[in-house]
Amino acid sequence: MPAPVSIGIVGAGIMGERMLRAVLDQSPDLVRVAGIWDPSAEAMARIGGVLPQVTALRDAAAVVAASDCVYVASPPASHLGHARAALGAGRSVFCEKPLAVDLADARAFVAEAGGRGAVNFPFASSPAVATLADWIAKGELGTLRKVSIEVAFARWPRPWQADAAGWLDRREQGGFTREVVSHFLFLSRRLIGPLHGLEASASFPEAGRSERAIAAKLLAGELPLTLTGGVSTTAKDDHNIWMLEGDKGAVRLCDWSLAERRLPDGSWQRAPDALSQLEARPVSLKRQLEGVARLTRGEPHQLATLQEALDVQEIVEAILAS
Template sequence: MPQATLSIGIIGAGIMGERLLRAILEQAQGSLRVSGIWDPAPAAMARIAAAFPTVPQLADAAAIIAASDCVYIASPPASHLDHARAALAAGKSVFAEKPLAVDVTDARAFVASAGERGAVNFPFASSLAVATLQDWVAQGEIGQVSRIEIEVAFATWPRSWQADAAAWLDKPAQGGFTREVVSHFLFLSRRLVGPLHRLSASVRFPEAGKAERAIEARLFAGEVPVVLKGGVGTTAKDDHNIWMLEGDKGAVRLCDWSIAERRLPDGSWQHAPGAMSNEQARPLALKRQLEGVVRLTQGQSHHLATLTEALNVQEIVEGILAS
């Protein structure tokens, strides 16, 4: 199938569905096309119709699958696997939002049967800042890796720009910042260092019927210890995060999603040349993600997060939340 004919259908018209839709439309003319979008919420479909009047709105998920070469699944997490199974059964490739699922047993069965026709949207797989971190490590900047530290903090949960999704995003069944945010940094740890295992964790659910408000965890990426801490109400910022990789000669870190930094001999931190804010970096990462989706759908090797990687992340996430 020529790259120019690749059609992507979108299930879910929330923030992530709209974000990828916009990224597809911004690609070079003819490289990709949107076969259609569907969401069960009329308000979401009306918003998309107003913003993107030329994008086809289809009747249901089955119609999206039938019209597409690849199906992007951006619905709430509990529905991911049903849509993915239907798409794979129809011979289509699948690009799903994280988390892969919320039921670990079901996810394991899915991954065992899905083969290599699916991937999960962890944008760190396409991040230029992450590529900079990898270059520094390869150049010996930090020496022998000794530990990973992950810190996430939020003024409120959900974040202000996610308030419309609070009906599921702030519920323990599918939501919470561990699934929504921490999973990205767990993926990064796995991708750069090694498989995640040997978890011990604690979690706080102080508000009945609401998602978690604090977590602490220790685990390993390969043979490297990982220390993780996250909380709500611990910063004035909508979203603050640091992922740090430390070695016997130095350290590098990723701050607030997109700023690569390295620690200088005097202990201060230096931005990478050309470091960009997340708002500047996101379109570039999405473009590279879509390049990976094309390769996935064409049956070629790609750099996207594999289903196996996503399952490992999900196992840790659900282990934290069950602790």
């Protein structure tokens, strides 16, 4: 049996703590925690208070030294610095999206990194996405016609992200297009085909803050894709639908984890094994970590590749620049 993969974490915010807990929940024969570091003493004190068994490391270099794989969960502007340090030391990298805030730097990184990195798009391991892919493969939709993505938020950032508003609601690194829409663009690329032919608009009505509305048309493979997103357009904290239509039917993913298909009478039927987002998250995270172990061992994996993540970022940044 292969030795367990040690994962070190840079960033002790929401995503860092979520991944940390996910690693602790897995079999120690698969993965183990090498330690965690964040430049914020307050964040480190919080982690130490709730998870005292986790080693607090002195800096990012110590995380790299202690790990087989470095999970980068810091704000986007710092992603590539940490990722390059890890790769330079012979480690693998599992990074949050986006790869960077500078597209030229992201392109250079992907060109130099080879296959030793991946990006955390959980739809790569989602049970609901596997159900959608199965329905599509069985031909239930007939000839595929079009894709649509709809996202909406009561406010941005969402309430559970309030502590990260300092960067998450700023034009330079934040916004719902980078944070949320990117997941559904990845899903479209993974299930349908490369993204291209973009026409888009983005609205920034509040100086210095992130976008409040977007609209876009593009192609996924050869299928037309329409995208809409907005803040203060729903009473829900987080509303999203990804839908694929064909000449014989349609399927959709609702609220992150609910796979549904349209019946001949026009009604929607939920997959019998559908899980809520809270139920689905640990399943997806376990599968993601299994992929991290395979990545680190140089084996084939299902994780989002660096090239896939860069392709998504190209579209995201073009939307925000439009």
